[in-house]
Each structure stands twice: as C-alpha cells, then as structure tokens.
Amino acid sequence: MSWSPLVSDRHAMIRDSVRRFADERIRPQANELDETERFPAELYTEMAELGFFGITVPETYGGVGADVLSYALVMEELSRGYASVADQCGLVELVGSLLAEHGTEAQYSRYLRPLLRASRRGAYALTEPEAGSDLSSVKTTAERSKTGWVLTGEKIWIHNAPVCDFAVVLARTDRDAGHRGMSIFVVDSDAPGVTIGRKEHKMGQRASQVGALAFQQVELPREAMLGPENRGFHIMMSLLDKGRVGIAALAVGILAAALEASVEYAKVRKQFGQPIADFQAVQWMIADMAKDAQAARLLVHAAAAKLDSGERATLEASMAKCFASDAAVLHTANAVQIHGGTGYIRGFEVERLYRDAKITQIYEGTNQIQRMIMARELLK
Numbered sequence: 001m002s003w004s005p006l007v008s009d010r011h012a013m014i015r016d017s018v019r020r021f022a023d024e025r026i027r028p029q030a031n032e033l034d035e036t037e038r039f040p041a042e043l044y045t046e047m048a049e050l051g052f053f054g055i056t057v058p059e060t061y062g063g064v065g066a067d068v069l070s071y072a073l074v075m076e077e078l079s080r081g082y083a084s085v086a087d088q089c090g091l092v093e094l095v096g097s098l099l100a101e102h103g104t105e106a107q108y109s110r111y112l113r114p115l116l117r118a119s120r121r122g123a124y125a126l127t128e129p130e131a132g133s134d135l136s137s138v139k140t141t142a143e144r145s146k147t148g149w150v151l152t153g154e155k156i157w158i159h160n161a162p163v164c165d166f167a168v169v170l171a172r173t174d175r176d177a178g179h180r181g182m183s184i185f186v187v188d189s190d191a192p193g194v195t196i197g198r199k200e201h202k203m204g205q206r207a208s209q210v211g212a213l214a215f216q217q218v219e220l221p222r223e224a225m226l227g228p229e230n231r232g233f234h235i236m237m238s239l240l241d242k243g244r245v246g247i248a249a250l251a252v253g254i255l256a257a258a259l260e261a262s263v264e265y266a267k268v269r270k271q272f273g274q275p276i277a278d279f280q281a282v283q284w285m286i287a288d289m290a291k292d293a294q295a296a297r298l299l300v301h302a303a304a305a306k307l308d309s310g311e312r313a314t315l316e317a318s319m320a321k322c323f324a325s326d327a328a329v330l331h332t333a334n335a336v337q338i339h340g341g342t343g344y345i346r347g348f349e350v351e352r353l354y355r356d357a358k359i360t361q362i363y364e365g366t367n368q369i370q371r372m373i374m375a376r377e378l379l380k
Contacts (some may be wrong), residue, residue: 006069006301015073018052022081030082031091033207034352037199039163040207043172044088048118052078052089054096056242061108062101062116068242069304072249076297079253080260083356084207086253090160091245094239095122095168098184102227102235111166111186123164123189125155125213126236133369135170135233136179140215142171149173149225151185151193151218160197161211164189164378169215170232182232187226204355207348241307241317243364248300248320251328251360258328258335258353262286270331282338291333296324315377322370325360332357 007015025043033040047053055071057063071093079086092115099112114120131137132338140153148157151171158167166188174181189196197212227235263286265278276282303316333353343350361367 004298004301006305007073011070011073016071017050018074018077019080021047021050021052022077026078026081026085031347031349031352033082033084035206035347037201037206037209039209040085043085044118046084046104047089048116051183053092053118054100054116055089055093057093057096057100057112057116060095062113063096063100068245068307069301071242072245072300072304075246075249076256076300078255079250080257081253082207083250083254084205086250087159087205087208090243090250091122091124092116094243095124097239097242098168098226098235099186099292102184104223104349106223107186107226120158120165121163123167125158125161125162125167125169125187127157128153128155130259131228133366135236138170138172138182140169140171141174141175142185142220145219146217148222149185149220151187151215151220153215155213155215156197157200157210158213160209161196161213162209163214164196167213168226169213170236173232174230177230179233183229184226184232184235185220186219186226187215187218187224189213190221191218201229202359204352204358220295221251241303241313244317244321244370245300245303245307245313247360247364248296248303248317248324251321251324251357252293252296252300254357254360255289255296255324255328255331258332258350259286259289259293260290261349261353262335262338265342269340276338285331285334285338289334292323292331294329296320296327299323318354318365318370318373318377321360321364322367322374325357325367328357328360 008179051064052074054063055066055074059065075086078089096115099107142149142151169185169187170182173183193216195214200210266282267275267277299320303313303320306313306316335350336354339350342348
C-alpha cells in the first residue's frame with residue numbers, strides 16, 4: 001500500500017521504475033552485502049545510468065531535475081530493497097545539491113558531474129568527536145595562507161570516508177565568530193596531509209561505508225572553498241530539511257519491507273493447525289505496522305511538497321523524520337516477533353531490517369533533537 005494524493009502519474013512512473021530495480025537488483029544481494037560489508041560499486045554505476053542520482057540537481061549539471069517528492073519516492077523504494085543503497089543515493093543528493101547550488105564551473109567539472117556519474121565518490125564531512133548534534137561546536141580549522149588555506153582537524157563517522165575520492169568539509173575560518181565563522185571546502189582524499197581512518201563496523205546498514213578523516217596541515221588553493229566565506233554553517237543548515245525528508249523516506253522503506261515480509265510469513269507459518277495470520281495478536285501487529293507506515297509516508301510527502309513549493313519545511317521535516325524512524329524501529333521489532341525464532345537468525349530479512357532501522361533515529365539529528373526542533377517551531 002503506497003497511496004498518496006500528492007503522487008502524480010509521473011511520480012508513480014519514477015516510483016515503479018525504482019521499485020523494479022530494487023526487486024531485481026538490490027534485494028537479491030542485500031543479505032550478502034550486509035554480511036560482507038562490501039561497497040557495491042556496480043550497483044551505483046547502474047543507478048547513475050538509470051538517473052537515480054542527483055534527483056533534484058538540475059539537468060544542466062547532469063542531474064535529473066525532478067522535485068523533492070520524487071527524491072523521497074526514490075529513497076523509499078531503494079531502502080525497501082536495502083537501506084545502505086538508499087543511503088548512497090541520499091549522500092549523492094546532498095553533496096550534489098551543495099555543489100550545484102554553490103559551486104564554480106571548475107567544481108562542476110571536477111566534482112559534481114563525476115559524482116552524478118558514479119565515477120567519483122564524495123563524502124559529507126561534518127561530524128567531529130565534540131560536534132554531532134551540536135554542529136556549532138566544530139573545531140576543524142582553515143587558516144589563511146599565501147596561496148589559499150591550511151586545513152587541520154578530524155572528522156568521525158563520515159559516510160563514504162573509507163572509499164571517497166573527495167569530501168566536502170565544514171571548517172572554522174573565523175575563530176571568534178561562532179557559527180557565523182565557518183566555511184565549506186572541497187578536499188581531495190589523496191591530497192598531502194589527508195588521512196583516511198579505519199572503517200567502522202556497524203550494527204546495521206553495514207554496506208554503507210563509514211569512517212574517519214583527518215586533516216594535518218592540508219594546503220588548499222583558494223578555489224577549494226565552496227560557496228561564500230563564513231557562510232558554511234548556514235549553507236549546511238539549509239540542506240537539513242531535505243536531508244531529513246530523505247532519511248524519513250528511507251525509514252519508511254525499511255518499514256514497508258518489514259510489513260511485506262510479515263504479511264507473507266503470517267500467511268504461510270502454521271501453529272496449532274492454522275496460519276498465524278488467523279490469530280488476532282498477529283493481525284493487530286500487522287494492522288498497526290500498515291497504519292504507521294502509511295502515516296509516515298504521508299508525513300514525508302507533505303514535507304517534500306512544502307519544500308517543492310519553495311517554503312521552509314523545518315517542522316514538517318522533523319515530524320516526518322522523527323515519526324518514520326520511531327515507527328521503523330518499533331515495527332521491525334514486531335516483524336521479528338511475528339517471525340519468532342526465525343526472525344532472530346542472521347540471514348533472514350527481518351533480522352537485518354531491525355538492525356538497519358536503529359540508525360534512522362540517530363543520524364540527520366537524533367530524535368531527541370527533532371522533538372526540540374518541533375517544540376521550538378510550534379512555540380515561537
């Protein structure tokens with residue numbers, strides 16, 4: 001079930017094409033990717049060729065030029081196949097949006113177009129040991145030099161860090177200006193002074209590569225800066241609503257996969273001489289799962305539509321992200337319960353979905369932060 005009054009025929013065509021790809025190319029590999037933690041470069045090349053990267057990036061830069069609702073639909077269907085693959089789509093969307101909106105012609109050629117073709121891999125380097133939810137606490141610095149800037153600092157838990165060719169890095173360029181003294185730089189991973197740290201081994205979304213990046217006196221030319229000087233914090237914050245819509249859609253995809261698996265299993269698994277689907281306790285879990293999946297989906301679509309109208313959607317994006325991720329964690333646990341002992345065994349889909357869901361309550365702002373944002377927006 002995926003009805004939504006906002007989904008046009010064109011949206012449905014996009015959704016259906018991604019769903020077919022997820023069923024035919026992603027789902028058959030999901031458990032193997034989870035087990036091996038392999039970066040599926042071949043899948044990403046196919047996705048780039050099919051137009052699943054840079055959904056909202058203008059066509060002139062190599063993107064699709066579609067709307068945020070299309071992006072949400074793509075994220076849900078990819079995640080229904082495997083959330084790690086959707087995560088890559090989301091990363092390319094955010095990095096691509098930054099480059100398209102604030103880049104130079106040289107940056108378009110060197111980074112943006114190759115990123116959207118999947119021939120270069122980007123990373124989104126914000127988080128630090130003391131700067132997670134509180135992005136204003138970033139300590140990485142960029143000091144002026146005769147030829148440009150010198151970058152020093154450390155980033156942790158960075159998506160794609162172990163495999164990246166370049167990273168967009170938020171750094172402090174005015175020590176005394178607080179969050180108004182930060183800028184963004186595009187940094188090649190093979191530049192002298194850049195160190196790629198160890199790859200982290202995660203609880204879920206294990207094929208999504210995460211690790212650390214260290215910058216030791218990295219000399220950058222002036223043209224490495226992305227966007228205006230000292231506007232980095234504001235630029236990054238302007239992407240958060242879209243980022244949260246993407247993660248909310250990803251959570252809906254996990255939940256949709258759990259619902260499908262639970263319905264199918266309940267019909268064939270028999271206890272006491274009848275399918276467990278005949279038992280009210282199981283029926284109620286499935287009903288609640290479907291109800292919350294649809295409610296989360298509609299919240300995501302409403303937030304996306306508001307962004308597409310040109311308005312801020314901070315409240316709506318936080319609501320969607322918080323509700324969808326909480327629902328994904330709750331109902332993947334219920335999916336494991338419906339499957340009984342089978343659901344607890346590695347190699348079965350719902351066990352993986354349960355692990356994959358948890359991070360959605362944490363990244364792009366924890367759900368505690370989302371509740372603070374919602375309250376602030378409602379009370380101001």
